[in-house]
Amino acid sequence: MDKDKRQKTKDKRQKTKDKRQKTKDKRQKTKDKVQNIKDESMNIDLANRLFEFTIKCLYYISNLPTTPEYRIIRYQLAKSATSTGANYEESQAGSSKADFNNKVRISLREMRESNYWLRIIKALNEKNEDLELDWLINESHELKNILGSIVQKTRTK
Numbered sequence: 473m474d475k476d477k478r479q480k481t482k483d484k485r486q487k488t489k490d491k492r493q494k495t496k497d498k499r500q501k502t503k504d505k506v507q508n509i510k511d512e513s514m515n516i517d518l519a520n521r522l523f524e525f526t527i528k529c530l531y532y533i534s535n536l537p538t539t540p541e542y543r544i545i546r547y548q549l550a551k552s553a554t555s556t557g558a559n560y561e562e563s564q565a566g567s568s569k570a571d572f573n574n575k576v577r578i579s580l581r582e583m584r585e586s587n588y589w590l591r592i593i594k595a596l597n598e599k600n601e602d603l604e605l606d607w608l609i610n611e612s613h614e615l616k617n618i619l620g621s622i623v624q625k626t627r628t629k
Contacts, residue, residue, distance in 0.1 A: 518618060519564070522557035522579075525611050529553035529586065532604055536593070545589055552585040556615070573626045580619040587612040 530553070533546045556579045563575030590609045597605065 518615075519557070519560060521611070521615060522560050525586075525608070525615060526553045526557045528604070528611075529590075529608060532608060541596075545592060549586060549589040549593075552582045552589065555579075556582040556586060560619075569626065573623060576619060576622050576626070580616065580623055583612055583616045583619055587616060 529549060533549055536542045536546055559575050559579040559582065563572050563579065566572035566575055587609065590605065590612055594602070594605055594609060
C-alpha cells in the first residue's frame with residue numbers, strides 16, 4: 473500500500489511539473505509573438521523613414537543651383553539616397569541571413585555617402601540657416617546609426 477501512495481504522489485508531482493512547463497511554454501510563445509510584432513513594426517518604421525528620407529532628398533536637390541559642381545552633387549546624392557531605401561527593401565526579401573546582412577550593409581554604405589554629400593552641401597551653402605538641410609543631415613546620421621546597429625547585431629559569426 474505504501475508503494476501505491478508513493479506512486480500517486482509521484483504522479484501528482486509529475487502532473488504539476490507538466491502543467492508548469494505548459495504554462496512556461498505558453499508564456500514564451502506569447503513573448504515570441506510580441507517580439508515578432510515589434511520586429512515587423514520596426515522594419516516597417518525603418519522602411520518608411522528611409523522612403524521619407526529619399527523623397528525629401530529628391531525634393532531638396534531639385535532646388536539646388538545648376539552649376540557644374542552642384543550638378544555632380546545632385547547626381548551623386550540622388551543615387552545614394554535612393555539606393556539606401558531600395559537595398560533595405562531588398563534585404564527584407566533576403567534568401568538567407570548572410571544575404572540580408574549584405575543588403576543592409578550596402579544600405580549603410582549608401583547612407584554614409586548620402587550624409588557625406590549633404591555635409592558638402594552644408595559647407596558650400598551661403599545661407600547658414602537651412603532647416604531642411606539640417607533635418608536631412610540629422611536624419612541621415614540617425615539612419616546610419618540604425619543601419620549600423622542592424623549590421624552589428626546580424627553579423628554572421
